[in-house]
Amino acid sequence: MKSISLFVERESFVHGIDPITKLYYILFAIIIPIILPSFTISAICLGTSIILLIFAKVMRKTLPVYSFVFFVLITVVIIQGLFKPGNETVLLQLGPVAMYKEGLQFALTIVFRVTNIVSAFMILVLTTKPSDLVEALVRKGMSPRIGYVIVSVFQIIPEMMTTMSTIMDAQRSRGMETEGKLLVRIKAFIPLLGPVVLGSLINTKERAMALEVRGFNSRNPKTYLNEEKTYPNSRFIQAVMLVLTVCAVAWRMFL
Amino acid sequence: MIKVSNLSFSYTGGGVPVLSDINLEFDQRTTAIIGQNGAGKTTFVKLLKGLLKATYGEILIGEYDVKMRTAAELARKIGLVFQNPNDQIFKRTVLDETMFGLLNIKMGRYTAEKLAVEALELVGLDDKLSMNPHDLSLSEKKLLCIASVVAMDTDIVIFDEPTIAQDHAGKEIIRRIIQKLKEKNKLVLTIIHDMDFVAENFDRTIVFNEGKVLLDGSTREVFSQKDVLEEANVEPPGITQLANRLGLKNTILTVDEFLHECAK
Numbered sequence: 001m002k003s004i005s006l007f008v009e010r011e012s013f014v015h016g017i018d019p020i021t022k023l024y025y026i027l028f029a030i031i032i033p034i035i036l037p038s039f040t041i042s043a044i045c046l047g048t049s050i051i052l053l054i055f056a057k058v059m060r061k062t063l064p065v066y067s068f069v070f071f072v073l074i075t076v077v078i079i080q081g082l083f084k085p086g087n088e089t090v091l092l093q094l095g096p097v098a099m100y101k102e103g104l105q106f107a108l109t110i111v112f113r114v115t116n117i118v119s120a121f122m123i124l125v126l127t128t129k130p131s132d133l134v135e136a137l138v139r140k141g142m143s144p145r146i147g148y149v150i151v152s153v154f155q156i157i158p159e160m161m162t163t164m165s166t167i168m169d170a171q172r173s174r175g176m177e178t179e180g181k182l183l184v185r186i187k188a189f190i191p192l193l194g195p196v197v198l199g200s201l202i203n204t205k206e207r208a209m210a211l212e213v214r215g216f217n218s219r220n221p222k223t224y225l226n227e228e229k230t231y232p233n234s235r236f237i238q239a240v241m242l243v244l245t246v247c248a249v250a251w252r253m254f255l
Numbered sequence: 256m257i258k259v260s261n262l263s264f265s266y267t268g269g270g271v272p273v274l275s276d277i278n279l280e281f282d283q284r285t286t287a288i289i290g291q292n293g294a295g296k297t298t299f300v301k302l303l304k305g306l307l308k309a310t311y312g313e314i315l316i317g318e319y320d321v322k323m324r325t326a327a328e329l330a331r332k333i334g335l336v337f338q339n340p341n342d343q344i345f346k347r348t349v350l351d352e353t354m355f356g357l358l359n360i361k362m363g364r365y366t367a368e369k370l371a372v373e374a375l376e377l378v379g380l381d382d383k384l385s386m387n388p389h390d391l392s393l394s395e396k397k398l399l400c401i402a403s404v405v406a407m408d409t410d411i412v413i414f415d416e417p418t419i420a421q422d423h424a425g426k427e428i429i430r431r432i433i434q435k436l437k438e439k440n441k442l443v444l445t446i447i448h449d450m451d452f453v454a455e456n457f458d459r460t461i462v463f464n465e466g467k468v469l470l471d472g473s474t475r476e477v478f479s480q481k482d483v484l485e486e487a488n489v490e491p492p493g494i495t496q497l498a499n500r501l502g503l504k505n506t507i508l509t510v511d512e513f514l515h516e517c518a519k
Contacts, residue, residue, distance in 0.1 A: 163342070169306045170343040174403065175330030175359030195345035198389070 004157050005130050006061065014056035014123065018231035019133040020140065021238055022124040028241045029120035033113060035248045042112040049119035058126040062119075069118050073111050080107035130154050135224065144222055148211075156200065164196050256411060256442050257281040257303065262312035264295075264302060273298045274466045277312070281411075285433060285443040287453040287474070290463035291488045296446045297338070299463070300413050303444075305329045316411070331360050334404040338415040338446075340396035343403075349375065349391070350384040353403040360407065374406035375399075377435070378428055393420045398428060405432060412436055414445040418452055430456055454478065454492040454508040462487050479506040 029049060033042045053059055080103040081091075087100030124133070131151055138147040171192065172178050178188040262277040274295045288296050301307045303314060305326040314321040316332055334356075337343045346352040350368070353375055357367035375381045378398040383391070388399055397420060404412060417429050426449075433456055436443050447453055453460060453474060460477040462470040464487040470477050478484070478491045481499070490496070498507035498516070507513045 166337075166339075166342045167345065169301070169326075170337050171345070171355075172326040173304050173306060173330060173335045173337075174343075174356035174407070175327050176355075177325065177327040177359075179325045179327070192345070199341060 005154050006125050007129050008058045008061055008126050010057045010127070012056045012127070014052055015127045016231065017127075017237065018229070018234045019124070019128045019136040021231070021234040022128060024238055024241060026117075026120045026124060028245065030117055031245060032248055033116060035245070035252050037109075039109070039112070042109070042116060046112060046116045046119060049116065049123060052123050053119065053126070056123070056127045058122075061126055062122050065118065065122060066115070069114060073107075073114060076110055077104065077107040080104070080110070132229075135226065138222075139224070139228065144216075148216075152207075156203075159203075160196055160200055163199055164192065167192050167195055167199075256283070256317060258315040259303075260312055260314075262302065262309055262314060264298060264307065264310050272310070272466055274302070277468060279461070279468065279471070281442055281444065283437075283440055283442055284458040285437055285456065286445070286459040286461060287457040288444065288446045288461050288463060289448070289450070289453060289489055290469070294463040294487070295466040296463050297415060300335060300415060300444065300446060303411075303413065304333060304335045306335075327359070330356065330407065330409070332409055333411040333413065334407050334409040335413045336397075336400050336404045336415060336417060338419070340393070340400045343400045344388045344396060347387055348385050349380060349388055349399055352388050352399060353406050356403055356407045370406045370408065371403075374402040377405065377432060378402045394422065394425045397421065398425065401429070401432060405436070409441070411442045411444065414443070414447075416446055416448065418447060418449045426452065450478075450490060450492040451494070454495065462489060475506050475508060478508065 029045050032045055053062055081087075081099045082097065082103065084100065084103035084106055087103045089101040090098045091101045091104060092099040131154075134142075134147040134151050138144050168178055168188070171188070176188055177184055179185075257280070259277055259279045262274060263272055264274045265272040277299070288299070290296055298307065302309055303316070303321070305321050305324055305328075308322065316329065319329070319332065321329065344352055346355055350371060353371035354367045357370055358364070362370070372381060372384070375384065378401055380391075380395060380399055380402060383395075388396060391399060397417065401414070401417060414429075418426055421429065430452075433443050433445075445457065457474050459472070460470070460474040461468060462477060462484065469487050470480060470483055478495050481491065484491060491499075492508065494510055494513050495507055498505075498513055503513075503516055505516065507516060
């Protein structure tokens with residue numbers, strides 16, 4: 001079956017770190033540049049994330065995400081560079097259009113922050129199987145119902161896509177034109193949405209019953225299908241991140 | 256009516272072929288396609304229908320080259336009833352569902368309705384015209400799907416497992432439909448696991464195994480080759496096996512034949 005998760009199966013030490021630690025890392029990568037709002041620190045954080053992504057051998061998968069993010073960020077750079085209130089120093093003059101230094105600097109901080117956050121998230125998303133993440137969270141005390149909702153999203157969407165194409169085939173074989181111009185495709189697509197949505201609602205009912213039959217709502221403590229994975233380094237990594245955060249706060253306050 | 260030459264197909268570019276080097280010709284004889292799950296039967300009919308494009312080889316339907324046509328264009332020539340009726344049904348009423356294909360092939364509303372009602376009479380659903388198809392039982396849904404394809408009056412009709420979920424009465428209806436199509440000189444192709452039904456209703460049988468044609472011939476010929484059938488994990492019909500164990504020399508296909516042979 002097709003999958004909508006971006007997870008890439010690889011052998012690397014990043015893959016071997018437990019999902020919770022990766023969640024902490026996201027928090028860490030967001031907080032540090034807030035505590036210490038300097039270019040250098042943001043650059044170091046971003047650099048760390050990118051190095052981790054390279055070690056995880058998933059750099060190629062990040063490119064489409066980065067290019068999308070940069071596409072959005074370019075508009076930020078242009079708008080801030082041209083129009084930020086407080087723009088004084090002209091950096092570049094193109095006819096009537098002027099780029100200002102203050103605006104560009106401000107835009108650059110935003111660019112760094114956004115790429116930093118995106119990179120930290122990608123470490124989690126690209127190197128963690130969604131089901132592993134959910135299982136780890138449920139073990140930490142998250143409600144299994146919420147866990148199920150998250151996992152099922154990853155299953156239901158590809159399932160709906162498969163159903164969509166089967167229904168499409170069935171209608172094509174009864175003479176509905178679905179190939180060719182964009183307009184033809186759109187016209188063919190809309191009437192199909194009804195059965196797809198209806199079908200998934202029916203499936204949801206059946207799934208709910210199947211879950212109930214297997215005691216999903218039972219109040220007894222749940223057991224897990226998979227044995228709990230042990231991650232030797234996670235304590236250490238979490239401790240290091242905590243110490244670094246404390247140091248950052250101290251630096252900000254006393255220096 | 257259909258000519259298949261050197262047909263190969265695989266779902267993943269250079270991956271394991273689902274079908275390899277199939278050469279077949281179909282005439283008016285009703286034909287059953289049998290074989291284990293995963294033997295490539297459904298893939299084969301989807302290729303005939305133009306829903307999948309062949310990796311190698313060509314399929315000619317009449318004078319049409321399937322590769323050059325869209326599935327929708329082929330709909331006038333060849334009809335396919337899907338295995339799972341829920342994949343096919345998407346209109347609000349039984350009548351609309353049956354008329355859908357007819358309207359797609361640019362039939363006038365009046366004629367479409369007439370043909371649709373005729374087809375529904377054939378399957379015994381003509382008293383449920385304004386019902387929502389989703390309220391029908393599974394076997395009725397299957398019959399509705401059959402009606403909506405038969406109504407299109409194509410020269411070739413393909414059924415994918417029509418007898419699933421049918422009781423005896425349902426099977427009788429399907430038998431009647433096949434007979435009727437046969438009288439009209441249409442080619443009926445059926446993927447099926449119900450060997451008794453094959454023996455009683457089909458002139459020709461093709462056995463698929465691991466993407467290849469293992470046996471092809473008249474149904475009697477095919478069911479007489481016990482050893483080859485075993486290779487494809489196909490069991491001959493119950494009555495054929497009984498006759499064989501009793502030591503009857505001829506290959507028996509139906510209960511009538513069996514009684515006749517025993518009476519001698």
